[in-house]
Amino acid sequence: MxxxxxxxxxxxxxxxxxxxxxxxxxxxxxxxxxxxxxxPEAVAHDVLGRLAAAILTLNRYPDREFTELREQLAAYLGHGLVADQIWAANGSNEVLQHIFQAFGGPGRSVLSFTPTYSMYPLLAGGTDTRWIGVPRADDYSISIASAVAALDEHDPDIVILCGPNNPTGTPLSLDVIDAVASHARGMVVVDEAYIEFAPEGTPSALSLLSKHPRLLVSRTMSKAFAFAGARVGYLAADPAVTDALRLVRLPYHLSALTQAAALGALAHSDEMLxxxxxxxxxxxxxxxxxxxxxxxxxxxxxxxxxxxxxxxxxxxxxxxxxxxxxxxxxxxxxxxxxxxxxxxxxxxxxxxxxxxxxxxxxxxxx
Structure with missing residues (x-):
């Protein structure tokens, strides 16, 4: 063979x-x-009903712009966000892949602070983007000084900040995010896959979006929403960013079933969380x-x-x-x-x- x-x-x-x-x-x-x-059983029944309705339309392509889902994700996130600022895909990994396809590639680089999510370098390799891993402090934290120094040394096209960090669980300060977004030349992605588990009152990088047009905040429904099998990830960013991601997504990339299931979960966000x-x-x-x-x-x-x-x-x-x-x-x-x-x-x-x-x-x- x-x-x-x-x-x-x-x-x-x-x-x-x-x-x-x-x-x-x-x-x-x-x-x-x-x-x-x-x-919860009541949520499962609602999702099932929505899926049944969606099955009757499977002879047609789904809404390419997943408009209702973007509207409901914006409402869930708050912070004055609107649908034009929302993007979604089949898990946050595909969202990140879209970012790498649009803003990375040959001759470009992505920087993150290690140890961190092991998919980042794999996504870099898959898009032929040079991976730069900068070691964290002994307690796995990132300081403003160390982050700015890394940006000055490497001048990356994309920066990924994972907060809370996977696999260490380390919190990420909003001051660090603000400093990186202010100092970076390229795109800055904050991966907030686990943010719902942070202590009550923990500020989100979403609060910085109006200040930094090249800041992207990635989220997922896999963790707090107990929806890992549905594969739904999303991000919030400037509308120009979502326009850029449309250039690299596959046609009709979110199925009608995925959209229906996600809308069902969002309709019961209080129960799910x-x-x-x-x-x-x-x-x-x-x-x-x-x-x-x-x-x-x-x-x-x-x-x-x-x-x-x-x-x-x-x-x-x-x-x-x-x-x-x-x-x-x-x-x-x-x-x-x-x-x-x-x-x-x-x-x-x-x-x-x-x-x-x-x-x-x-x-x-x-």
């Missing part, structure tokens, strides 16, 4: 591996930062208990916790898996990451990690 090496693949893609996390059937899956709470408070509680519970067990959980404003002090992440990962709990080894030495699930899922994880800590003793943490 032909191997990948036998194909005329682009040189910048050779040796790369696709994005992916282990897909295993386990009682407690806490590895990909999903919202593990089920969709009611579980966010409980997820925050479980996240904080994980932090407290891991600290008691001798680990070093990092500050998190997301729905997951990155914790250090693990002497052999692979061994601990496998030991947890043997107990029916799937977490994530994100490749940071001495660390693992766990999603904050339901109360029962959190209890199962904490019981399993405590048992391992007791069994392995000083060999477990360092």
């Amino acid at each position: 032909t191997s990948l090496d036998d194909l005329p693949l682009r040189d910048n893609l050779r040796g790369k591996t696709p994005y992916g996390a282990p897909q295993k059937t386990v009682p407690v899956a806490l590895n990909v930062n999903e919202n593990t709470h089920p969709i 009611a579980m966010v408070g409980e997820i925050r509680e479980q996240r904080d519970r994980i932090v407290v208990r891991l600290r008691e067990l001798g680990f070093t959980p990092h500050e998190s404003a997301s729905n997951f916790v990155l914790f250090g002090g693990v002497d052999d992440p692979h061994a601990v990962f496998e030991a947890l898996l043997d107990r029916g709990v799937l977490v994530r080894d994100v490749g940071i030495p001495g660390h693992l990451r766990v999603t904050a699930g339901t109360e029962a899922e959190t209890r199962t994880f904490l019981t399993a990690i405590a048992e391992l800590a007791a069994e392995r003793g000083n060999r477990m943490t360092s």
Whole structure:
């Protein structure tokens, strides 16, 4: 059979591996930062009714401009936004891909602060955009001084700021975003995939859009809305930016079914987001208990916790898996990451990690 090496693949893609996390059937899956709470039954019935109505129109192409969805997303975001400032696609990854296609490409560069979301360099490679990873501070934070220095050194065409950051959960200061948007020559993307899990009153980069025409704020319905399987991501930006993204999107890229499902979820946003408070509680519970067990959980404003002090992440990962709990080894030495699930899922994880800590003793943490 032909191997990948036998194909005329682009040189910048050779040796790369696709994005992916282990897909295993386990009682407690806490590895990909999903919202593990089920969709409320009443919401599910409404979404189902909307899907049934949409099926009757599948002989026709969907609304190419997904007008109603953009209107409802603007209403959900607030901040005086209007439909012309909204873009959406099949997950926030496709939204980011559109940005890279429109503003990146050969001879251009994208900069972010590492460790961060592992899809960013893959999207860069897929669009032949040069990737620049600038290390964060030891606590994974970004300061104004370090951000401005990175911009001065590298002069990127695109900057991506992930806040709260994945995979560390680190909050992102609005002052840092403002400074980067003021200093950058190119486009500045703030990835707010986890912003709904931040503490109440945390300001969003949406508040800076009127000040910075090259600022883009990306969001997703996968996390707080418990809608990961629907694949709906979106952004808010200047209307000129959404015009630019139309140049690279595929025709009718959002299906009628996707639009119907997203509209159903947005119509019940209060019910869909009611579980966010409980997820925050479980996240904080994980932090407290891991600290008691001798680990070093990092500050998190997301729905997951990155914790250090693990002497052999692979061994601990496998030991947890043997107990029916799937977490994530994100490749940071001495660390693992766990999603904050339901109360029962959190209890199962904490019981399993405590048992391992007791069994392995000083060999477990360092």
